Amino acid sequence: xxxxxxxxxxxxxxxTLNAPIExxxxxxxxxxxxxxxxxxxxxxxxxxPIGRLSVALAVxxxxxxxxxxxxxxxxxxxxxxxxxxxxxxxxxxxxxGSVADYTSFNEFFYxxxxxxxxxxxxxxxxxxxxADGRHLAIKNIDKAGQFYIKGQRFDRARFIGDAKLAAxxxxxxxxxxxxxxxxxxxxxxxxxxxxxxxxxxxxTLRSVSPLALRRQLSILWENRRARTxxxxxxxxxxxxxxxxxxxxGGMHRTFQLGSVEKGGEKGYFSFGGSCVATVYQRGAxxxxxxxxxxxAQGREVYxxxxxxxxxxxxx
Numbered sequence: 057x058x059x060x061x062x063x064x065x066x067x068x069x070x071x072t073l074n075a076p077i078e079x080x081x082x083x084x085x086x087x088x089x090x091x092x093x094x095x096x097x098x099x100x101x102x103x104x105p106i107g108r109l110s111v112a113l114a115v116x117x118x119x120x121x122x123x124x125x126x127x128x129x130x131x132x133x134x135x136x137x138x139x140x141x142x143x144x145x146x147x148x149x150x151x152x153g154s155v156a157d158y159t160s161f162n163e164f165f166y167x168x169x170x171x172x173x174x175x176x177x178x179x180x181x182x183x184x185x186x187a188d189g190r191h192l193a194i195k196n197i198d199k200a201g202q203f204y205i206k207g208q209r210f211d212r213a214r215f216i217g218d219a220k221l222a223a224x225x226x227x228x229x230x231x232x233x234x235x236x237x238x239x240x241x242x243x244x245x246x247x248x249x250x251x252x253x254x255x256x257x258x259x260t261l262r263s264v265s266p267l268a269l270r271r272q273l274s275i276l277w278e279n280r281r282a283r284t285x286x287x288x289x290x291x292x293x294x295x296x297x298x299x300x301x302x303x304x305g306g307m308h309r310t311f312q313l314g315s316v317e318k319g320g321e322k323g324y325f326s327f328g329g330s331c332v333a334t335v336y337q338r339g340a341x342x343x344x345x346x347x348x349x350x351x352a353q354g355r356e357v358y359x360x361x362x363x364x365x366x367x368x369x370x371x
Contacts, residue, residue, distance in 0.1 A: 077266050079190045079356040082346060082363070087355070090190070090236070091144070128327040133161035140164075144238040166241050166308075166324040174240075176319030176362040180248075181290060183341055184318060185365050186332045187233045187243040190356035193347035193365075194230040197335070208273040215277035216295065216335070217257040221285070224293055227338035231347075231365060232276075234264060234331040234356065242310075242324040243298065243332045244361050249288035251316045254309050254323075257281040264301045264331045276333075282307045282323075286316065290368050295335040296322065319362050341366045 077090040127133060137158060141148065148155055150173035158164040177184050185191060194200045197210050210230070216222040235241060245251070259280040262268060268275055280300035288294050298307045306326030316322075343366040350357050359365070 079358050080346065080350045082357055082359040088358070091238075128162040128165065129160050131159060134159065134164075136161045137164045140238075146238065150240075162327050165237075165327050168242065169240055174319075174360060174362040177364040179364075179367075181368040182364045183246045183291060183294075183334075183336075183366050184244075184362050185231075185233055185359050186246045186296065186322070186334055186361060187235055187241075188239045188360045189233045189235040189331070190358050191347065191365065192232045192234070192356045193343050193351040194232070195343065195348060195351075196227050196338075197225070197230045198227050203269070203273050210273065211277055214274075215281075215333075216297075217277075217281065217283065221295075225295060225335050225337055229336040229338070229341055229343060231334045231336075231343070232331055233334070234266075235325065236265075237327070240361065241330070242361075243322050245286065245311075245316045245318055245320050245322050246296065246334050246365070247286060247288040247291050247294055248318040249286040249291075249294070249316060251311065251313060251322075252285045252287075253313060255283045256307075257283060259300070261300050264299060280307075282309075284322070291340045292337050294337075294340075295333075297333045297335070298323065298325070299331045299333060300325075301330045339369050342369045 078087055079090060080086075081088050137155060140146070140161075141155070150169045152168040152170050155164070158167070174188075192203075194203070194210070197212050200210055203210055212225060212228075213219055213222040216225065231246075233243075235243075257280065259278050260275075261280055262272075262275045262278070264275060264279070276299060282298040282300075284296045286294045286296060300307055307323060307330075308326070309323045311320065311322050344364060347357050347365065
């Protein structure tokens with residue numbers, strides 16, 4: 057009987073690890089299944105012993121991402137743009153420029169959008185999503201019971217990479233904004249305030265897809281990261297962190313130090329999937345209800361940059 061129970065437990069865990077990625081689409085009000093770019097490779101790389109070895113030996117290494125990024129900078133990579141647009145139904149009417157103007161796939165990948173394509177929630181007591189993508193809300197990062205899969209704990213100190221700074225965010229609120237290759241890949245400030253310098257934390261470059269994070273949450277604090285502190289009059293100290301991933305060695309700053317506006321551009325990622333993490337101090341923000349409701353089910357919410365994610369917490 058014990059043997060049967062163990063087999064059932066293993067089968068249940070395998071089913072969870074390999075389940076399709078579902079998210080709640082705020083615009084449609086429906087739960088949808090993600091169309092994963094390179095899904096076959098991801099499942100092999102993180103679910104197969106030989107695949108995991110390839111990740112350890114090559115895929116997670118900085119040189120691999122630099123090599124792939126170099127390929128995406130070559131003029132020949134332009135041939136990938138049209139098939140990509142068709143496969144993922146990307147809305148070209150939002151682009152600031154013409155598709156014909158992009159000289160490489162990477163130029164298309166970190167494209168700018170027309171300002172009106174991403175209106176910014178204007179209320180001063182609101183915070184916004186820093187990027188397009190699938191957002192996972194964690195009300196208290198030190199008491200989270202579910203991070204993509206039950207039983208994984210988040211290491212706040214290792215993630216932030218500075219013990220003194222990490223202490224300021226004890227019991228804080230975390231919003232992980234995960235970008236897929238199909239998404240707009242510029243990231244923005246979620247609040248207004250005074251931005252400090254970007255501090256880069258070295259690390260590997262593994263996938264941040266749930267297909268990988270279900271197996272190893274520590275990817276979030278072992279990957280290369282870029283950290284910026286924003287002092288906000290409304291929200292206090294806010295930490296905005298970019299997390300690199302496979303084929304995303306490049307996190308490019310475009311803002312000037314000092315005063316920044318909510319929705320103002322902070323930077324962009326070069327080719328690949330990646331994510332932005334926003335950390336608020338305890339009691340600083342009340343996240344929107346749909347984020348918390350979906351997070352309780354281990355599910356992300358799809359929403360676009362500039363839309364509201366929460367309000368200043370009531371006194």
